[in-house]
Amino acid sequence: MNEGLISQRYAKALFRYAKELGVEELVYEKMKLFLENYEAYPDLQKALLNPVLSPRDKELLLSTAIGIEPGEAYIRAIRLLIKNHRESYLRTIAFIYEDIYRKANGIIRVNIITAQELAPAVMEKIQKLVTEHTSRQVEFSSSIDPQIIGGFILKIGSEQLDASVRKELKQIRSALLNV
Template sequence: MDEGLIARRYAKALLRYSQELGAADLVYEKMKLFEINYIAHPDLQKALLNPLLSPGDKEMLLSTAIGIEPGEAYIKGIRLLIKNHREMYVRQICLMFQKLYREAYGIIRVKITTAVELSKEALEQIEDYVKRRYASKKIEFVHKVDSTIIGGFVLQIGTEQLDASLMKELKEIGVGLGLEENY
């Protein structure tokens, strides 16, 4: 079965259930925490795929992965995943839930990636610009530092992306000179 389809089905069901409980906002925040912790601890995925780990241990592992009290909707979602042996899709489900939540509540995610940490003033200027451009929408800002872009920035607003990174420029120069294999 298609991983994207599995993730969408489970995420959709979890979103509907959490909305019925009036806990969609809380589950969304927990999914964001889970994503941060999942990335920070690569061994988590290995542990979830371990056939020797009991369903109870997997539930405990996924519950503690968010770092706060999980809540009813989150726990029931985890139990359903484990019962149906879908724990290997937990990250995809988490990402899909966040995407569906933002779509349902009209939230635009703005992600700015820079090679170095930006000053508070620079981040505020970017946020002000985006808020003026998308005045009728809720906006969620994410700033990420990635030294591999060397310099400049990559700005993602929803599905649009502006790549003004030095790495992109170097790649374009390399392609123009026939050196694309080196980048």
């Protein structure tokens, strides 16, 4: 069976279950923590795929991976995944759960990419400006990519505004080559 289809089914079921319990936001926060830690600690994936690790140890590992009290919905989902040997899909399930939660709650993701870290005051102004221009709740994040040289790239949902120096240089280069 397709990994995406499996992950989507589990994510939808988890969202419905969490919604029944009234804890869908808590599960959302836990999924975000899991994904942060999954990326920060590559050994976590190796441990999840280790067939020698007992189901109890995997449950403990996944509970510890979020760093806070896991809660009933998260633990039951983990146990079900481990029981069905689907723990390798947890990362994809977490991404899909986040997407389902955002759509259900009208949340739009905004990411600003800069060459260097921005001052907190500048970040606040950008957040305020973006929030004022959308009628939806905004989840703001930032990242650093020195390869853009300067300027910024603003991603709002599926749209992107590229005001980077790298883009400008590419356009100048292209124009000079086509002369």
